[in-house]
Amino acid sequence: DTAVSQTPKYLVTQMGNDKSIKCEQNLGHDTMYWYKQDSKKFLKIMFSYNNKELIINETVPNRFSPKSPDKAHLNLHINSLELGDSAVYFCASSHGQGNSPLHFGNGTRLTVT
Amino acid sequence: GNSVTQMEGPVTLSEEAFLTINCTYTATGYPSLFWYVQYPGEGLQLLLKATKADDKGSNKGFEATYRKETTSFHLEKGSVQVSDSAVYFCALSEDGGTASKLTFGTGTRLQVTL
Numbered sequence: 001d002t003a004v005s006q007t008p009k010y011l012v013t014q015m016g017n018d019k020s021i022k023c024e025q026n027l028g029h030d031t032m033y034w035y036k037q038d039s040k041k042f043l044k045i046m047f048s049y050n051n052k053e054l055i056i057n058e059t060v061p062n063r064f065s066p067k068s069p070d071k072a073h074l075n076l077h078i079n080s081l082e083l084g085d086s087a088v089y090f091c092a093s094s095h096g097q098g099n100s101p102l103h104f105g106n107g108t109r110l111t112v113t
Numbered sequence: 114g115n116s117v118t119q120m121e122g123p124v125t126l127s128e129e130a131f132l133t134i135n136c137t138y139t140a141t142g143y144p145s146l147f148w149y150v151q152y153p154g155e156g157l158q159l160l161l162k163a164t165k166a167d168d169k170g171s172n173k174g175f176e177a178t179y180r181k182e183t184t185s186f187h188l189e190k191g192s193v194q195v196s197d198s199a200v201y202f203c204a205l206s207e208d209g210g211t212a213s214k215l216t217f218g219t220g221t222r223l224q225v226t227l
Binding site for chain 1: 154155
């Protein structure tokens with residue numbers, strides 16, 4: 001199936017740990033994104049990569065580090081997790097044009113205890 | 114900066130009722146406008162879009178018209194079904210060159226009952 005897939009679906013961890021979320025798309029898109037959705041469902045962009053190059057980097061703590069080994073993958077590594085990092089993280093992809101719609105993965109629910 | 118304002122939910126309707134979810138925006142330039150839908154436990158799916166003034170986006174019985182004069186993009190459906198229960202997000206896209214930098218509204222939860 002063509003899709004944006006991210007793993008894991010659920011991630012429960014303790015404060016101070018380091019964790020990673022992986023994302024892969026097989027839609028042939030050039031651009032990938034990470035969005036954070038908080039408990040009130042508000043969505044905010046974190047990062048965007050185009051062909052492995054970082055092009056959007058919003059005000060995000062530097063504990064969050066995205067890595068794009070190729071244009072089909074965009075992983076998110078989080079160091080020293082904090083309670084406030086608990087959220088649902090969505091990966092998305094699109095063609096590399098300003099008004100292209102985004103295709104989202106099903107999200108990773110991160111719970112920091 | 115850009116912003117999107119949606120009516121607060123939840124919106125509760127009986128099946129076959131008429132639906133309107135209001136959305137207004139503030140933007141510099143000429144953004145593209147989108148409605149996304151999020152079903153429980155899933156990611157967002159594109160519902161419809163409009164790229165310029167007076168364009169009407171439509172899909173699955175839902176419609177929205179890009180109104181530049183009122184900076185609005187209200188979502189409508191003539192007869193809702195229980196399966197339409199979800200959270201609906203209005204969004205605008207800046208032309209970010211090689212990326213779509215979406216600004217989302219806060220989402221409106223729709224609950225349709227029999």
